[in-house]
Amino acid sequence: MSKAEAKSHLTERYIGCRPGETVKRIANFVWKSAFTFNIDDALEAAYQSHQRPRQKIESLNYGTAYQSPANRSQLPIIHLHGFVREEDKGYVFSVAEYGRVTRGLNPWMHVLSKLLASDPFIISETGLNESDLEYYxxxxxxxxxxxxxxxxxxxxxxxxxxxxxxxxxxxxxxxKATLSEFLGWLGEKLGSPPTVQELLIPSTTSIFSTPPTQLEQVAFFTDFYLVRPVAPVPDSNPTPFFDGRLHLGMISNPPWIFPPWTSQA
Incomplete structure (x- = not known):
């Protein structure tokens, strides 16, 4: 397509989408990252229209330099085939375009292929026989x-x-279900999905003498785990963390990955 044809047949048709039930339910969960083959902005619209989304989103195009989120309250949505809100960067559809992006050592393609090799994720709304998914x-x-x-x-x-x-x-x-049915089933069986704070922040009553804000706690516990002692410590009223109490251990940069979406959302 020429740029004018791409604008008419792709950008203008798929920009400003109204989110359906499936992508609305995605916004109810906490995810590590979202990789999508879709060029539309339906997933972004679902988060932007959600009254209390679990995370703030950051849309990234296939040509964007690699970056990791500042903390787990931020969800990167990586559009592997292009994005209608950045139409000037073009779309990736043909085999030749797949090859061009692959030869360019695209960082997002490399990251996704490494993640899919070993870490847990959810694939939906796409067949396993698609050429680039086979690559990943x-x-x-x-x-x-x-x-x-x-x-x-x-x-x-x-x-x-x-x-x-x-x-x-x-x-x-x-x-064997649609993604909407599967996410609905999870809600029925497991109850309301936890927030980032509930997943990440342990009880801090014995760590900080002055309680930090929730945003400060999310940033702190993104980089550190609270390691509980195996045996009870003699002192039932331990010194706060910032005073350097030795029985409290921290491990930096915890591994945490659950990319869920390779069509998409």
Missing amino acids: LGGRTEVSPRKNRGPSILVEPFPDAVTESDCHRHGLLLV
């Missing part, structure tokens, strides 16, 4: 995922025998 899954086998992490999941309402075979080959748990 190329390093993943049924034995490559880490044993101390949760399973990776393919959400597909109408799988065929090939899909089931591919799931076995890549070590994916197949869920």
